[in-house]
Amino acid sequence: MKRIIYKLSMVAVLISLMATSCTKDFEKTNTDPNGSPTALPEQLLPPALVGVMGYMQIRNRNFNNELMQVTVSQTDAEGSVFRYDFRSNWADYLYNGLYTELTNFKDVYRYAGNDKDSMTYKGISLICQSWIYSVLTDTYGDVPYSQSNLAKEEGIFEPAFDRQKDIYLSIFQKLEEANAALTGTGAVNLVKTYGDPVYNGSALLWRKFGNSLYLRLLLRVAHKTDVGAQAQAKIKEILETKVSTYPLIASVTESAVLKWTGAGPYVSPLMTVRAQDFTAPGVGKFFIDHLVSWNDPRIDIPTWGGGTANRFRIAPYQGAYLGIPSGYAVGENPPKRSYFYATPSLTLMNDPMTGLIFPYAEIRFIKAECIVKGYISSTTGAESDYNAGVQAGIQYWLPSWTTVPVIDYLTAADIQWDDTYTLDQKMEMIHLQKYYALFLVDMQQWFEYRRTGHPVLPKGGGLRNNGVMPARMTYPIYVQSTNPTNYKLAVAAQGPDVISTQVWWQQP
Template identity: 60%
Template sequence: MKRTLYKVILSTAMLAAAAMSSCKKDFTEINTDPNGTPNALPSQLLAPALVNTLTYNMIRNRNFNNELMQVTVDMTDAEGANFRYDIRKNQADYLWNGWYSQLTNLKDLYASASRPEVNDKSYMGISLILQSWIFSMLTDTYGDIPYSEAIKGRSDLNFEPKFDKQKDIYLDIFKQLETANTLLTAATNVTANSDPVYGGNVTKWRKFGNSLYLRLLLRLSGKKEVSADMIAKIKEIVDTNAANYPIMASNDESAILKWTGTAPYTSPYVGVRVQDFRAIAIADFFIDHLVAWNDPRISIPLPYGNGTVNRWSIAPISGQFLGVPSGYAPNNAPAKQSYFYSSDQYPQSLQVDPMTGMIMNYAELQLILAEAAAKGWISGSAASYYTNGAKSSITQWIPTWPEDINTFLANADIQWVESETIDRKMEKIHLQKYYATFLEDLEQWFEYRRTGHPVLPKGAGLKNNGVMPARLNYPIYVQSSNPTNYKTAVSAQGTDDIATQVWWQKP
């Protein structure tokens, strides 16, 4: 009895803590506590779940993904430096708690929309897409996770959910995305002010859902036991049954929550102290390519558009953009160089930029199609998809960019060359995808683990035998609150540490 009471209290406390850590101001008109009001309208639940999920994503993008993927270097000789693959175990808790708390809200959204007196297929479909998105991030981060029995503490008093295998999770996610596509086929637009991503446009939600579907199919395309089915489905969506699976067709259809600066739509980076925001250095790998390409996102000065110094608000050092090497050995710190401006230094800083609420963009989709075409899975020109992906990655940030993309790519020596090896083509595609997914949750890390691209330099100070971490460990409290299922999961998946590969990474 004591053990059961302990688990009930612990579960309640975890949910409360997650809710407290992710709350936003001024949701009065669009949000109602789903735990206290079971009859809340779907229109009250969507925006808070989106804002809160992006808050978790953006915080960990900044201090976890960007450090692993050599976007930034939080220069320190202390333990727990992510840029050295030295991952503290308690880092696992933040995303686990945050993502599961928002899945609770999205499941409430679906339940509310599916009540007989409501029966709103639009919100039902949107909920399934967003649940699929979050569950995919959870399983890509941790591996096997609670899925089929997750979030049933309130409804079923199940505080010890089983851990589903990653393969089963992915296959069910695909079923959910199929259902969402069907629901949204004949659905009507939703309340515009309830939807900060697409302003209520259900057709754009459907296109995002199918674009996400392609991302996740590609994730499994190298796994031998399912690769044939994944490739066949990619071809169906893009070629043989494209009319039934519309996908994003322009930057305007990218899934981005654009921060207005007015609560509740204020970027979570606003809550970071300005001195902390600019304290982190930019890595060599990230900045050196942009300099070599004469990339317009960091031009000095910008000769067109709105006249800003550079779109990604990177501080030059004596008129140059300079980075620091990632993974350097302790007691061998280089001088700090360029960094991202804070909002008090630069009014267009990424700290307040409206475009940082990234979920998935059109440029990423084009590069997904470029990979599929280069491997012969779909019709269409890999060169065209690649070129359009590179262009869209730039024009998403600078819509008025006047340069010809082919000239830009040729001058930067990154143009598509049909005669190159498939590995060289993948390096080009994934280097462009690296910049296209800048600020996008942990997607750079997920894709690097799948492909090994782009090729990152290895510093002398790396931990984990110099191997990119393959996952995060499970939160420590899971061992005590769900011991039987935790042990079963670890027995099936492997040691609960950062070196254990998840299912889709294994041959």
């Protein structure tokens, strides 16, 4: 009996030792040293940027470009965007996609940690969040903001819709915070440069992009009676009194661009479009006629590019650039004569420069507008910024463009600056050139037209919505059933959920 008890005791000891050895450092032993239990910022940032650019570029192609007469579809079908006639299901794609990517950008901030890269990642995250939220609110008006993307963390499945004014003011705070995070001791370049496909880890360039975005959004609300004075004061700080505090994009090479290499995830979203669908819309008459009359180097005109330029990738018909008049009525001739019209060339689909987020030219046109409106002072007027904006817009697509000085190009095209013009004439000059500089930049052409009414677009006889440019997209239909209380509150505050309801910054 004693032997049996002794053996049982030894067995128990062995079992105890085995259990201890199995559980000791269990987590350390069974954790992949090359992996991480949470996603790392350098893992999250590239796919989030690629994802958001995908949604932006697709809607730029089939929504912004149709409204703004860059392209015109050749169809008699109902629901045509270029006729200001589009169905409510247009709203879902951008809304769903951008909110999905916002979760990833917020996770970049959350998982940044405390290493030397942390402040830089947090600054980048705040800038990207501000960029995305600005596109959302400028597209739909009042949208979920302060309670958005909090289902997992706080169990908020029906977020409130914030007023656009409040969203803008909060975005300004975010961009101030980002500028501070990317300044001084926090302004370190990212060690893992592969985690930044836009600026290759440069904290300073991200800071410049954030401040440039700040300037864009300040100008968008500078006319408002309730916040205009504060916005104009901040514009003056950025452009005059505190220039070193708020560095801006300062050259074409500093433009914010996600270049499509064609390798790995960096494949242009335009490559997802079927070739026959990509070339189905013709180039708009408004868009192409100016370029032809200016003898512009961005299209394939022999006197400029020797037949090799064509960086806007427009395919002529038998050497002629003919555009489709926008807004034509159902049954009119243009769709029946499609073979006569210039079309977007297939080479545009994989051009690495199409991933344009913020062009340097925009900074110069913003400065020109601020001068003519008196927001900032200038001893030389707006001419130098206007000229530089035109030159930068061309050089983005043709970096080696040095054949003719910009003043010679402007004079030959008869679009040189004239200080004797009225404010409205000057705004038309600035925004006609800005229109081309914003080619392929998400929905910015549409936003700027809604803000200024420039450039003046011709109106065809087939336009719906009383011939008035749509002021917003409607909310996705499913929001009415999944978030009914807050949807009704948003409609009550903003106005009917229709395309003619103006958002806050469009109102006086």
